[in-house]
Amino acid sequence: MKNIKYCIVILGMILAVGCGDFLDEYSQDEIIPSTADDLDQLLVGEAYPIVLPILSYLDLLTDDVESNYPTNSTQYQCLVTGAGVFTWAEDMYERLEENTKTPINTWEYYYARIMGCNVVLDNIDAAIGDVSKKGNVKGQALTMRAYYHFMLVNLFARPYNMEGIDLSKESGIPLMLSSAVKDEAPKRATLEQVYKQIENDLLEAAPLMKLYGQNNNSFKANDLFTYNLLSRLYLYEEKWEKVIEYADYVIERKPVLLNLSDIVMASGLFNWSFGTKNVFDEASEERIWRYSRNNEFGPFFYLYNAPVAFQASEELKDLYEKDKGGNSADLRLGCYYRSYSQSGSTRIQYGQKAITGTSKGMRVAEAYLNRAEAQIRLYLQNGNDELRKAALKDLNYLRSRRFDTRTELYKDIDKNGEALLEFCLDERRRELSFEEHRWFDLRRNGMPEIVHILTLEAGMPVTFVLEEKSDKYVLPIPRNVSDRNPNLK
Incomplete structure (x- = not known):
């Protein structure tokens, strides 16, 4: 499991900057978990924040x-x-990098977390496990992917409600929706596309969290997290x-x-x-x-x-x-x-x-x-x-x-x-x-x-x-x- 975690972190960092065939030498079977329990462990290690100065x-x-x-x-x-x-x-x-022992690169950090979510989402439907476990894991991964995209777009793009902008043309951030590593460097999606994807992820996650995620501990996403983030999203969208x-x-x-x-x-x-x-x-x-x-x-x-x-x-x-x-x-x-x-x-x-x-x-x-x-x-x-x-x-x-x-x-x-x-x-x-x-x-x-x-x-x-x-x-x-x-x- 430890090897899986290291590989996924590298995947996230590579995808965030748009590099290509770094992992060709690895067998995909060696780094992809096959059970819902494995994916749950991967989610904890690779899709949730760890104690780093992310936005200090x-x-x-x-x-x-x-x-x-x-x-x-x-x-x-x-x-x-x-x-x-x-x-x-x-x-x-x-x-910041010149003056801190631990460099703070919020962009790369969040995209690495998104990669962890994507690995889970790309494999959870085919994974071995009962419906409730798979639903819970999928709901968490969707929620956290939405959360990281939401944070990124509000740091590195203009406000959604800014007067005079055309949401269909205004640059947002790259949307990362798959764990596949591509040769082409990622491009910015429009602000409209980014917010719509965040909304879609949360609306898909909400019923899963309501059914299967109410008892998650408060270091994990749960139904209240998903619904509150939807409330925050719509607040920003007015x-x-x-x-x-x-x-x-x-x-x-x-x-x-x-x-x-x-x-x-x-x-x-x-x-x-x-x-x-x-x-x-x-x-x-x-x-x-x-x-x-x-x-x-x-x-x-x-x-x-x-x-x-x-x-x-x-x-x-x-x-x-x-x-x-x-x-x-x-x-x-x-x-x-x-x-x-x-x-x-x-x-x-x-x-x-x-x-x-x-x-x-x-x-x-x-x-x-x-x-x-x-x-x-x-x-x-x-x-x-x-x-x-x-x-x-x-x-x-x-x-x-x-x-x-x-x-x-x-x-x-x-x-x-x-x-x-x-x-x-x-x-x-x-x-x-x-x-x-x-x-x-x-x-x-x-x-x-x-x-x-x-x-x-x-x-x-x-x-x-x-x-x-x-x-x-x-x-x-x-x-x-x-x-x-x-x-x-």
């Missing part, structure tokens, strides 16, 4: 992060490592009724959110040595999927010897409600972040939403926010006040689980019009920070201007501006990939 840099692109000038050499190396991303440089991936339909399924199956009041000390401060769980921990009522178990933020947000190189921005920190004394009324500010003290004040650093370490993945809280936003968008279109009330119900339930409702610090909100939409988007930012949402939310909400200040030499800060609707909202394909594939314009 993503928040550096956003308004959720700001930089300092550290004097400690380790901190300064973190600053240099992240500088290319933080300034939206065309050679950001090359600069198909509001469908957002609600698929979020409904997730919430009906798993309606309870973790109550942060239950895990804080009497003072209202979160103490890691006393904590028993957080929103991504196994005992959390709302966890759907978790994939990062170690400190993925380490290369950029190294904690010790303040000031740190990068930290959560004051703008983000100020979004969390305070009481009259300036203390946090919103428990998320204490529960969701690593923090440190500097000059008598507390600085928040990066998201840490599990007791056992940093985590990313998927939570039911997203389904509530997806549904609330879709309800508000429809309400603004047609004036239906029942949709406004439904959105308020979702938002107030979420907030009630994030404040200590036994005190007067918590109050339900009652807003309308554009003010309600603005509040919902801010609530999404507060809740889903450092979970790989903010950059994509900025893209689909008008690609606003972002200003970053970077100091690489003491006393010499330099201002960098990402202009509104800038082409830099599309990330550059790593040069070692584009140089080997002339079809990637």
Whole structure:
């Protein structure tokens, strides 16, 4: 089985850059499993994320992060490592590779995972095994292939809802739908084709996951993963009724959110040595999927010897409600972040939403926010006040689980019009920070201007501006990939 895994990784890397007959010397019979159990093992090893810094840099692109000038050499190396991303440089991936021990090539990594999915999908129908096992494995592979294509197209192509683009002509990303290695270098499909394929994969996976995947552990795709990803897909496509339909399924199956009041000390401060769980921990009522178990933020947000190189921005920190004394009324500010003290004040650093370490993945809280936003968008279109009330119900339930409702610090909100939409988007930012949402939310909400200040030499800060609707909202394909594939314009 180990040999199979190594071969599939090589296959994925080769296909991602468009090379040809690398594997002619190998017998296909030697690397293709024949049972559903074998394919399930291959899926775990080759189609799911492993603990690597896949997207550890993503928040550096956003308004959720700001930089300092550290004097400690380790901190300064973190600053240099992240500088290319933080300034939206065309050679950001090359600069990451120069400054990290583990090169970060999101493009090649995701396509290697897609290859693992494709090997499973090309062989599962003929594999030996019962219907439920084969259905479960196939549903997982379809879901994960859709997920990786979805992430790629939202990193390396223009937003689906960008004003003025022709989806049938706009370049997306290459679609990889087979494990066969071809001589021809892969070409970009259109944005319309990519999103349609993602949708088709998820719609094919959904009934399989509903029938056979409900009991999968939360390190694997399950029915909630598939339905929530459909809700997210339609949110980006602005198909509001469908957002609600698929979020409904997730919430009906798993309606309870973790109550942060239950895990804080009497003072209202979160103490890691006393904590028993957080929103991504196994005992959390709302966890759907978790994939990062170690400190993925380490290369950029190294904690010790303040000031740190990068930290959560004051703008983000100020979004969390305070009481009259300036203390946090919103428990998320204490529960969701690593923090440190500097000059008598507390600085928040990066998201840490599990007791056992940093985590990313998927939570039911997203389904509530997806549904609330879709309800508000429809309400603004047609004036239906029942949709406004439904959105308020979702938002107030979420907030009630994030404040200590036994005190007067918590109050339900009652807003309308554009003010309600603005509040919902801010609530999404507060809740889903450092979970790989903010950059994509900025893209689909008008690609606003972002200003970053970077100091690489003491006393010499330099201002960098990402202009509104800038082409830099599309990330550059790593040069070692584009140089080997002339079809990637």
